Amino acid sequence: MTTNQIDPHHWVEAHADYMYAYARARVNDEEQARDLVQETFLAALEKMKTFEGRSSERTWLTAILRNKIIDVYRRRSSGLQQTELRPAEEEQADFFEHEYGHWNPEPAPKHFGLDEYDPLRGKEFEHILAQCLKKLPALWMSVFTMKHLDDESSEAICSELKLTSSNFWVIIHRAKLNLRACLQKNWI
């Protein structure tokens, strides 16, 4: 059986850019992404003895990085979680009338540019989406990133971010309501 080798003398040259891009896509903050790459290498040095060569060096390093990114998600959302979820009913009242839960006239879906837009053909509206995403709370962004970038199962996301499954669905619902409303408002 061939085992994978580990060689810290070549780590930066071989993996640093890859890991930086991986982190950048997930934390959306240059400086934090840089810190994460550095922390990962330093943590990896400590753990070198536990490397068994079953995975490639890069896979092994990326797994360490990934755990560090989840720590960032947890840190960003800790404390916020309670306050973010409490006014759910209050906020829903902006979207839906109280008695039956029917759309309020103002935020109700209307036809707008999105309906004719073919996302496979152009990217000109990416900046509007990026702006609208920025307005979402950190915890929601973490959930979105894990779901849409890594296609993780909802159960895994809940356990990694320490969410109950019902809170998870509330977050997904509220994030999309807000995001859609923001796009409808700002799409030109």
Added chain:
Amino acid sequence: MEALKKIANNCKHATFLIEKKLIGRLSLRERIFLKIHLYGCGLCRLYQNQTQKINILIRQLLHGSGTQDAKLDDNFKKELQERIEDELNKN
């Protein structure tokens, strides 16, 4: 008929189910609720189309957006490798 009226007017729950369906599974009861609701509610049918499209856009944004080509600057890399060598020499 009151029960039907409740389903027909509950866009709040319908949009919740639309989101759940996009990335999860609905129970039989939830599927029936959504089917009845969407049959009579053009607003939520529109919502469903739009939110599916938004998912595609989010995916594109997260996967593209230039971050995949993001590179560290050479100075940072040089210092980082030096730091690693320092740590290695400690042992």
